[in-house]
Amino acid sequence: MNLRSFLFVPGDRPERMEKALGLGADALILDLEDSVAPAAKAEARRHVAAFLAAHPEAKLWVRVNPLDGEENEKDLDAILAGRPDGIVLPKAEGGASVDALVRRLTERGNATAQVMAIATETPAAIFGLGSYAGAKRLAALTWGAEDLPAAIGAATSREADGRFTPPYEIARSLTLFGAAAAGVAPIETVYPDFRDLDGLAAYAARARRDGFTGMMAIHPAQVPVINAAFTPGEAEIAHAEAVVAAFEANPGAGALSLDGKMIDRPHLIQARRILAARGN
Numbered sequence: 001m002n003l004r005s006f007l008f009v010p011g012d013r014p015e016r017m018e019k020a021l022g023l024g025a026d027a028l029i030l031d032l033e034d035s036v037a038p039a040a041k042a043e044a045r046r047h048v049a050a051f052l053a054a055h056p057e058a059k060l061w062v063r064v065n066p067l068d069g070e071e072n073e074k075d076l077d078a079i080l081a082g083r084p085d086g087i088v089l090p091k092a093e094g095g096a097s098v099d100a101l102v103r104r105l106t107e108r109g110n111a112t113a114q115v116m117a118i119a120t121e122t123p124a125a126i127f128g129l130g131s132y133a134g135a136k137r138l139a140a141l142t143w144g145a146e147d148l149p150a151a152i153g154a155a156t157s158r159e160a161d162g163r164f165t166p167p168y169e170i171a172r173s174l175t176l177f178g179a180a181a182a183g184v185a186p187i188e189t190v191y192p193d194f195r196d197l198d199g200l201a202a203y204a205a206r207a208r209r210d211g212f213t214g215m216m217a218i219h220p221a222q223v224p225v226i227n228a229a230f231t232p233g234e235a236e237i238a239h240a241e242a243v244v245a246a247f248e249a250n251p252g253a254g255a256l257s258l259d260g261k262m263i264d265r266p267h268l269i270q271a272r273r274i275l276a277a278r279g280n
Contacts, residue, residue, distance in 0.1 A: 001114070001139045001185040002276060003027050004230035005223050006061065006216045008190075010035040011044030017051050023220045024227060027059035032075050033066075033090050041071060045078035052082025061116065063088035067100055080110045086139060091147070092117035094128025095135035095182075102136045114139035116187065119178065120171040121147035129178035142187035142216060143175040162199065176211055188212040194219035204229035213277070232274045240271035 007025035009017050011032045020028050030051065036044045052060055062084045065071035068091075089101050098115050105113055117132065119125055120143040132138055145157040145168050157168040164172065172189070179186035188207035191200045204215055204226050215226045232240070246256050247268050255264040 002213070003059070003185070004214045005226040006187065006214065007220065007223055008035065008063075008216065008218050011048045011062075012036050012040045014047040014051060017047070020220065021055065021058060023223050025217065025223045026214070026227070027061055027085065029061045029063050029088055029216070030084075031063045032071075032079075033063050041065075041074075045075060049078050049082050052079060052084055056083065060084050061086040061088055063090060066091040067097060073104065076104055076108055080105065080108050080113070083110070084113055086114040086116055088116045088118065088142075090118045090144075091121045091125070092119050092128075093122060093125045094131040095133070095138075096131070097128075098132065098135035098138050105137075113137065116140040116142060118142055118144050119175055120144055122151055123148070126171060126174065129174040130181060132178055132182035132184070135182065138182060138184050140185040140187050140214075141175055141179040141182065143171055143189050145171070145189055162193070180211070185214060186212045188215040190216045190218045191222065192218065194222055197221065197225050200225050201229060230277070232278050236274055237278055240274040243267055243271035244275065 003026040005025045006027050006029050007020055007023065008029045008031050009020045011030050017028070017030065030048045032041060032044055032048060048062060052062075062075070062079050064075040064079075064087055067089070087101065087105070089097065092098060098117055101115060105111075115135075115137050116139060119129055119132070119141045132141060145164060148168070148171060149155070149157045154167070156165070158164055176186045188204070191203050193199060200222055207215055208230050214230055217223050217226055242258060243263055246258050246263065247253065250256055255262055257263070
């Protein structure tokens with residue numbers, strides 16, 4: 001999966017869905033979970049189903065309600081006829097959660113929707129972050145820093161300056177490694193202060209530096225900042241092309257010199273990732 005930005009849109013706000021299509025996000029996440037009040041969920045399902053049917057060409061994912069609640073199967077019954085590109089699964093607790101969701105998709109005749117699991121929202125989920133390898137249809141892992149502190153009784157997940165406290169840095173890191181171990185895309189969590197675009201730019205740059213390949217957005221203004229952060233620059237692409245060319249010219253080499261510096265196979269792997277990302 002090569003998607004930089006996922007923009008959340010509440011499922012009960014169809015007018016926002018239409019506007020969101022033209023805002024430059026690589027994909028939309030039509031939300032049936034946290035942004036929709038319990039009394040509005042049935043109406044939200046209708047709106048999401050109608051929007052999916054009306055826009056088969058768009059990259060549309062749906063965040064459904066958790067597996068263990070009565071709303072999840074209602075969500076799937078309502079939306080799968082619209083053939084969403086993917087399902088965002090909240091409160092996942094390992095590869096078994098993904099497989100359980102996929103069984104429900106298959107039972108309803110859906111064989112195509114991919115899955116992005118939100119993998120850190122319960123205490124048990126932290127211990128399942130190494131279990132996603134082999135989960136069917138899994139395309140990405142992401143994490144959240146809001147549900148987990150509430151679940152364990154923490155006052156906050158952030159320091160006064162906005163940095164994550166150590167327990168949530170661990171959750172973020174384990175999500176990154178869990179995604180890499182499973183061979184799927186690691187997607188950074190949202191940046192909640194949607195007015196602070198400079199802070200978002202720094203946060204997104206850190207995410208890409210650390211190995212995340214995309215990020216979720218909660219406001220349209222965040223989309224261009226995220227897209228820019230996860231798009232390789234010209235100098236970066238030129239260097240990656242030079243690394244690839246050097247190894248192609250010396251296919252038996254384990255290490256080479258380029259611009260006065262040693263490069264080896266890990267540099268080649270990273271260069272190929274950079275060149276793949278330029279296609280956005």
